[in-house]
Structure formats: C-alpha cells, structure tokens
Amino acid sequence: MTSQLRKRSPRPLRSAVAALCAGLAATLCITAPAWADQDADRNAGHPGHVWSVSGPDRAAAAHEPRARVSLDATTGTLSLSVTRADRTVIEPSPVGIVTEQADLSKDLRFLHRKDRLVKERYRAKSGKRLDRRVLMNETRLSFATPTEARFDLVIRASADGVAYRYVLPAGHGDVLGETSAFNLPPDASAWLGTYRVDNEGQFNQYTAATAPTGEYSDQALFATDGGYTLLAESDLTGAYSGARLAHTQGTGTYRIKLADDRVHTDGTLATPWRAMVTGDLATVTRSTFTDDLAPASKVADASWIRPxxxxxxxxxxxxxxxxxxxxxxxxxxxxxxxxxxxxxxxxxxxxxxxxxxxxxxxxxxxxxxxxxxxxxxxxxxxxxxxxxxxxxxxxxxxxxxxxxxxxxxxxxxxxxxxxxxxxxxxxxxxxxxxxxxxxxxxxxxxxxxxxxxxxxxxxxxxxxxxxxxxxxxxxxxxxxxxxxxxxxxxxxxxxxxxxxxxxxxxxxxxxxxxxxxxxxxxxxxxxxxxxxxxxxxxxxxxxxxxxxxxxDDTRLLAGQPGQEAVLARRSGDRWFLGGVYAGAARTAEVPLTIGPGRWLVETIRDGSEGLVQDRQVLRGGDTIGVDVVANGGFAGVACRWHPGLTTCYR
Known part of the structure; x- marks a missing residue:
C-alpha cells in the first residue's frame, strides 16, 4: 500500500507544480512584461543596461509604442527612445534632472526595478468621451550617484502613448532644471506653435530641423516613420514649473525648458509627466492619454457640474x-x-x-x-x-x-x-x-x-x-x-x-x-x-x-494637419460631424465610419446664396461627398435610418 501511494503521488505533485509555474508565468507577463527584453537588448550590443517597456496588450504589441531606457556604462547617462512596430517615434533622447544637491543626469548607477499594472476606470464630465478606461504598464527604475543621491525614473506605456517622470526623495533641494529632451529625425514633419505665455500662438508646419531657433509650446506634433507623436505634459501643479520646448535650427532636438530658473521644493517631488501621445493620426486625435496620466478627481460630488x-x-x-x-x-x-x-x-x-x-x-x-x-x-x-x-x-x-x-x-x-x-x-x-x-x-x-x-x-x-x-x-x-x-x-x-x-x-x-x-x-x-x-x-x-x-465617443473620419480635419462625435444615438478645410475648393470625400447599418445623414454646406442642407441615406462605411468652397467646410448629423424618418433633429 505504501509503495502504491508513493508511485501515485508524483502525478498530482507534477500537476500542482505545473499549475504553479503557469500561474507565475501569467503573473510575470502582467506585472513585469519587459524583463526578457532587457537581456535581449543587452545581448544585441548595447553597452550598460537597457530596459524595455510597452503596453499590457500583447495581442496589439506590434501596433503599440515601446519605450527603451538605456544607461551608458561609461558616462552613467540615461536616454529614452520610443518605437512603434520597430519604426522610429523618438530617437534616443537625454533624460535627467539637476537639483541644488545633485546632478541626476550623469554618473548614475542602477539600483533596482519595480513593475506594476495600472488599471483604472473613471467617468469624465467633458472631453472626447465620458467613460474612460486606463490600462498601462508602469516601470520604476531607481538610480544613485557616487554621492548616494537617489531618484526614480518612472515610465508608463499604453496603447496610445509613453510617458515618464522623475520622483525624488526629500532633501534634494530646489530643482535647477532638466536635461530632458526629445530627439526627432531631422526630416520629421513638425507642427509647432511659437511659445507665448497665453498659449495663443499659431501652429505652423516645418520639419524638425528647419523650424526656426526659438521656443515652442510643449504641445508639438511630429510625423515619423513610426506614425504621429504629440509631445505633451500631464499632472502639472504648483509643486513644479511649466515646460516649453527650446529648439536650435538645424537639429531635431527639442529641449525641455522650465518657466522658472529655480523650482522651489519641500519634501519629496514627483515631476509632471513628459508625455508622448503616439499612434496613427486617428489614435492620437481621440487619445485621452494626458487625462489618463493625471490623478483621480478631487471633487467627491460632481453632480452640479453640467457641460x-x-x-x-x-x-x-x-x-x-x-x-x-x-x-x-x-x-x-x-x-x-x-x-x-x-x-x-x-x-x-x-x-x-x-x-x-x-x-x-x-x-x-x-x-x-x-x-x-x-x-x-x-x-x-x-x-x-x-x-x-x-x-x-x-x-x-x-x-x-x-x-x-x-x-x-x-x-x-x-x-x-x-x-x-x-x-x-x-x-x-x-x-x-x-x-x-x-x-x-x-x-x-x-x-x-x-x-x-x-x-x-x-x-x-x-x-x-x-x-x-x-x-x-x-x-x-x-x-x-x-x-x-x-x-x-x-x-x-x-x-x-x-x-x-x-x-x-x-x-x-x-x-x-x-x-x-x-x-x-x-x-x-x-x-x-x-x-x-x-x-x-x-x-x-x-x-x-x-x-x-x-x-460619448469621438472618431477621426478624415484628416491631415494643415489641410483637413473631419471629426465625428457621438451623443447618445446620434453622430455629429464637423469638417474644416484649407486650400482650394473641392468635393470632399469622407468615409462614414460610424458603424454598420443604414444612416440618415444631414449635412450643411456653403451654397451660392448661403447655407444649404442636404439629406441622404447611406450605409456605414460609404463615402459622403460634400462640395466644399475654398477654406470651407461642412457640418452634419447622422442617425439610424428607418422608413418614414425625415430628420435627425429633435
């Protein structure tokens, strides 16, 4: 009897061990998705440490941005790059911050790493959609200088963006500046607004290198072979200073310049997020990434807030x-x-x-x-x-x-x-x-x-x-x-x-x-x-x-910065359409990508004697043709069609 029990015991033991290993593997896939990438990147010939961070959705990994943080073994400097589908979004760019007590941009050594999944759901009062879901991977990398000054670099990655911030312990003194910058391919298309204190500068198109020397709003859009990227900032409070981009003509580098020469701090500090909203143009346009990075609402009862x-x-x-x-x-x-x-x-x-x-x-x-x-x-x-x-x-x-x-x-x-x-x-x-x-x-x-x-x-x-x-x-x-x-x-x-x-x-x-x-x-x-x-x-x-x-939702139907923008926004069961164009008159052809089925579409366009309204029944995915005058546009509303329906207006 004893020998029979001994012969039978390994099977359930093996099953339990197998289940445990499977569970651990699943956990590692969620909480530390980039560990394997570190060794792979190091073996690819990069000196020092390299860490890779991407979003949690493995099924969409080929289309999502991926951040790589590198620590140079010789200089102890950090850089961050972003790719999408192995194509360039942001070239390796300097990362670092300087305080009264320490220069946290060089001579760094790696201490440890911590990973977690950020999964949230919240409801907004305004914006591109009211119901929001947040799913990001977060990696926290800890570093120290030779004098034992320490800080953490926190990186987040989601389906529509990458962001990082610095977290400093108490006793670091005032912040004197950042070495943070964004390196773009010199020929990347760029849409930039000259910086003004009221943020009312116009956006103009350049390439990353040909933009004139000067300061630009930190909301800057670039197009590379990896898609579109909008530089932005999130979670800016009175604990820090606002940022702008400083650029020298002839380079693709855009440096972070703070509004203050000295940022006064007291205790621990988490700087604002340096965000890169990344994807195709439709993804960037409907993204809520900068909101998703921000702290949760501090208004307990928001019932009185009515847009x-x-x-x-x-x-x-x-x-x-x-x-x-x-x-x-x-x-x-x-x-x-x-x-x-x-x-x-x-x-x-x-x-x-x-x-x-x-x-x-x-x-x-x-x-x-x-x-x-x-x-x-x-x-x-x-x-x-x-x-x-x-x-x-x-x-x-x-x-x-x-x-x-x-x-x-x-x-x-x-x-x-x-x-x-x-x-x-x-x-x-x-x-x-x-x-x-x-x-x-x-x-x-x-x-x-x-x-x-x-x-x-x-x-x-x-x-x-x-x-x-x-x-x-x-x-x-x-x-x-x-x-x-x-x-x-x-x-x-x-x-x-x-x-x-x-x-x-x-x-x-x-x-x-x-x-x-x-x-x-x-x-x-x-x-x-x-x-x-x-x-x-x-x-x-x-x-x-x-x-x-x-x-309730927002979609880009057609667009090219500086030329055309057609957005559809849904409220309840109706989609509202807004299109604006620059340049010569044309017949705009806009895909009605708002869902399957038949839709009554009512549009308003410019006519020879004023505004004109057109009505037509289309199927989802059909093309709307609208005559647009020079520097013109159109508006519209679409609702589910059924026999006898003559208007979407209520």
Missing part, C-alpha cells in the same frame, strides 16, 4: 453689453428661446466693481448681477461671469468673491489673464481650483495654461483657452485645420466658434464655422455670434440648437 452650450456676449455686444442689465436680459431671452443652457456675461459689468467698497459688508448689493441671475434662472438659463485673475489673487479676495458668486446663483466663472506657467501662478491655480470646487462654480480659464490633465483631477474645469481662437484676426485656415490634432487633443478648448458676423475677419466660410462647433471640443461650447447673425442663417442656428457639449 452645455453658451451664448457668449463679448464678440456679440462688447463691453457696452456687459455694462447693461437691459442688454444682458435680452441675451438671456435669446438663449432661453434657443434652449441654450447658459449665457456668459463678459467684461463690462465687472469693471464697475472698481468703484465698490468691498470692506462694506453690503457691497454686493451694488451689483445688478443678482437680478440678472434670478431673471435667467426663471427662464432656465444659467449665468457664467467673467472676472480678472488679479481680483482673485489673494486668499482674502477669493474669500470675498467665490462665496458671493455662489450665493447669487452664478453657475461658473471665466477667469482671465493669468499669462504665466511659472510656479507661483501654478500655485494660484491650485488654490482657485480648490476654491471653485468648494463653491460649486464651473471654470473657464482664459489667458491660461493648457489642460495637462487638469480636467480629470478637477472636473469643474469645463474648458480653457490656450489657443489662438475666434477673437484673433490673424488666424489662417491651415491653423484651424491643425488644432484638432494639436491643442484640442489634450483637453477642452475654448475657441468660441460661431462668430458668423465676423465676415472678413475670419479665414473660413460659414459652413466651416458651423463645423467648428463639432470639430472643436469644449465642455462649455461658447457661441461667439450675435442673435442677428444666427437668425439670418437659420440652418446654422437650428444646427447649434442640436449641439451637445459632452460626448
């Missing part, structure tokens, strides 16, 4: 309208008639505040704004108000204004003229974000930074300017067709489309102006036209009545 379309009165009536209660009531009446949920009172009303004695406890009674808010509320319209940053600059000013606006019933604030990404201004952002969340005020930042993940962490931020928008008289049609692939990729953009009255002051046609309301995403989509300009264009006006400001 919507807005009648914006600045380009419609100017400061004079802002100084007149009668004029503002008329705008509210128009918004109510159109069922637009908000009206924005811009500069004008607020300049009268210079005469108010805010030390008087009854100072708020001097304003007619509470009366306007009550009037609008009775008609189902919420009020957004403009306010200058200088009057929210101190804790005392914020303690005066924010509770007052909440008590009056104001729904949101448009805060203007920050014009800086230096650390003190970023610390102000931290304070105003906490304050507006506490007082249930949605936010539109103008003269501002760009989103950089802020809308995930603080979902009351519905939109930011940071763009050469409708107010500009120097915009080009090429600039308008580049924005969906650059600025608007990383978050809501308050371009304020719909300025139909600005004929001769804008570079596009009326149909293109309608199309911008879909092509450009904004949680508060502010329409810049006058009531008269809408009423003389009833097709445009009625289309604007249909537009939501929150989307």
């Amino acid at each position: 919507g379309t807005v009648l914006w009165t600045w380009l419609a009536g100017g400061r004079e309208a802002g100084q007149s209660l009668t004029a503002q009531k008329a705008y509210v009446d128009y918004a109510a008639q159109r069922h637009w949920p908000y009206e924005a009172v811009d500069a004008g009303w607020y300049f009268k505040a210079d005469e108010w004695d805010t030390t008087d406890p009854n100072w708020q009674t001097d304003s007619w704004l509470p009366e306007l808010v009550d009037y609008a509320h009775a008609k189902g319209v919420g009020i957004i108000v403009w306010i200058h940053q200088r009057d929210l600059d101190t804790p005392e000013e914020r303690a005066q204004w924010l509770p007052t606006l909440e008590r009056w019933g104001v729904k949101g604030v448009k805060i203007d003229f920050m014009n800086s990404e230096a650390q003190p201004m970023l610390q102000w952002y931290d304070a105003i974000l906490r304050g507006t969340a506490a007082h249930h005020l949605m936010v539109d930042f103008h003269g501002s930074t760009i989103p950089k993940g802020i809308q995930r962490t603080w979902p009351q931020v519905m939109t930011l300017e940071g763009v050469g928008g409708e107010e500009k008289r120097t915009n080009t049609a090429a600039h308008l067709t580049t924005l969906p692939f650059t600025r608007n990729v990383i978050g809501s953009m308050d371009f304020t489309p719909g300025g139909f009255q600005r004929v001769g002051q804008r570079p596009n046609s009326d149909a293109a102006e309608v199309g911008l309301t879909v092509a450009y995403e904004s949680g508060l989509q502010m329409f810049a036209g006058t009531p008269e300009s809408y009423d003389t264009r009833p097709l445009a006006r009625d289309f604007l009545d249909q537009i939501p400001a929150a989307w």
